[in-house]
Amino acid sequence: MNLTRRHLLLLLPAAGAAWKYVLAGTPEAAPNYKLTEHWWGMLIDLPKCIGCGNCVRACQSENEVPDGYFRTWVERYHVTDYDIENPQVDSPEGGKHGFPPAKDETGKNFFVPKLCNHCVESPCTQVCPVGATFVSPDGVVMVDKTYCLGCRYCVQACPYGCRFINPKTKTAEKCTLCYHRITKGLTTACCETCPTGARQLADLKNPKDPIHEFLKTHSVQVLKPYMATHAKVYYNGLDGSVR
Amino acid sequence: MAGDRAYAMNTFKDAGHLFRLAGVFVAGILVFLVVRGFLVPKSFGEYGHYRGAALAELAARPVNYAGHETCEACHTEVLEKKKDGKHAHVNCEACHGALAKHADDPASVTPEKLDTAVLCVKCHEANAAKPKSFPQVVSADHASGMPCDTCHQPHSPAMTAEGAK
Numbered sequence: 481m482n483l484t485r486r487h488l489l490l491l492l493p494a495a496g497a498a499w500k501y502v503l504a505g506t507p508e509a510a511p512n513y514k515l516t517e518h519w520w521g522m523l524i525d526l527p528k529c530i531g532c533g534n535c536v537r538a539c540q541s542e543n544e545v546p547d548g549y550f551r552t553w554v555e556r557y558h559v560t561d562y563d564i565e566n567p568q569v570d571s572p573e574g575g576k577h578g579f580p581p582a583k584d585e586t587g588k589n590f591f592v593p594k595l596c597n598h599c600v601e602s603p604c605t606q607v608c609p610v611g612a613t614f615v616s617p618d619g620v621v622m623v624d625k626t627y628c629l630g631c632r633y634c635v636q637a638c639p640y641g642c643r644f645i646n647p648k649t650k651t652a653e654k655c656t657l658c659y660h661r662i663t664k665g666l667t668t669a670c671c672e673t674c675p676t677g678a679r680q681l682a683d684l685k686n687p688k689d690p691i692h693e694f695l696k697t698h699s700v701q702v703l704k705p706y707m708a709t710h711a712k713v714y715y716n717g718l719d720g721s722v723r
Numbered sequence: 724m725a726g727d728r729a730y731a732m733n734t735f736k737d738a739g740h741l742f743r744l745a746g747v748f749v750a751g752i753l754v755f756l757v758v759r760g761f762l763v764p765k766s767f768g769e770y771g772h773y774r775g776a777a778l779a780e781l782a783a784r785p786v787n788y789a790g791h792e793t794c795e796a797c798h799t800e801v802l803e804k805k806k807d808g809k810h811a812h813v814n815c816e817a818c819h820g821a822l823a824k825h826a827d828d829p830a831s832v833t834p835e836k837l838d839t840a841v842l843c844v845k846c847h848e849a850n851a852a853k854p855k856s857f858p859q860v861v862s863a864d865h866a867s868g869m870p871c872d873t874c875h876q877p878h879s880p881a882m883t884a885e886g887a888k
Binding site: 513515527528529530531532533534538541542556557558578579581582585589590591611612613614615616617622624626627656659660661663664666667669672673674675676677 | 770774780781785786791814820850851852
């Protein structure tokens with residue numbers, strides 16, 4: 481068959497349309513979940529945290545986090561009233577089994593749960609040399625473990641120390657904000673098991689989410705705002721001594 | 724025309740080598756594009772500089788904690804007990820642990836019986852770092868070794884005139 485200019489011009493748009501499908505790849509697994517309709521974050525209401533360690537245990541069980549590694553953990557701060565710059569922080573086994581009585585009950589004592597801040601301008605995804613870690617279109621920072629080389633660039637880049645190398649798979653691992661749960665309409669394992677409601681999953685794109693009212697009416701802060709990471713884990717009642 | 728070309732060829736008398744080299748480059752680029760087409764997954768670049776299919780893979784993981792709504796679908800009597808008590812907003816699996824397997828197959832997977840002497844202190848043991856408004860006790864002084872459910876009913880722990888149970 482002779483390909484005339486007329487035929488070629490007719491074929492080109494068809495080829496263009498077909499290419500769209502090639503680029504689209506595999507369809508999404510959860511058909512009712514629309515990536516573009518969510519923007520995930522979390523609210524940590526510090527005055528409610530009792531340091532029970534439920535979140536740490538739930539996270540380890542839900543995500544099969546190896547012993548001694550943490551996707552979320554709880555720190556206990558002790559700040560003496562004259563030395564706010566130098567808080568004493570402890571976190572025995574990530575606070576997994578709760579905390580022993582405080583050594584010094586004077587000054588200020590409080591708990592701070594930590595997890596990946598799911599930064600919009602995440603330093604960890606920017607340094608990945610192979611495109612194994614990314615911010616998803618719904619605002620969750622995740623690792624593609626089949627692509628990860630285990631080079632540890634991201635572990636070093638995270639200003640919050642939220643990543644580690646899984647000793648079994650030798651790939652980078654971190655909080656996925658329980659992506660397998662939130663895409664099914666459930667809350668995260670840590671939020672599900674938090675007895676006081678100190679941790680609350682927040683969908684910032686959902687106008688009905690109580691987070692909007694909370695952010696309007698409370699003094700909320702993110703960790704290390706000077707890093708300009710645009711973190712999406714919001715801390716209510718965050719003390720200035722918290723690092 | 725022919726004379727022009729001959730003139731040009733004479734001017735760059737090694738032009739043939741350049742064409743051959745260009746051919747090698749083009750062949751190399753073609754091989755690169757073919758190999759790349761095979762090696763780069765189809766979904767790479769779907770949403771950004773990563774494999775788009777990874778999202779579906781991460782979302783496909785099975786859940787371990789069923790979620791309180793699943794529990795409440797069957798255990799309505801517990802919900803009734805909890806709703807006016809202090810533990811109204813404590814989700815089932817906060818104490819009972821991960822029970823998605825039980826929710827999938829209630830007959831063969833049954834949750835463990837909890838020991839209140841171990842369980843309750845996880846939250847209620849006194850600690851200076853806990854918020855002052857949170858009910859805390861020094862368990863050794865408070866109960867002298869008795870399990871908490873001797874007096875308190877865990878689903879609605881406030882003590883009533885009629886007793887705990």
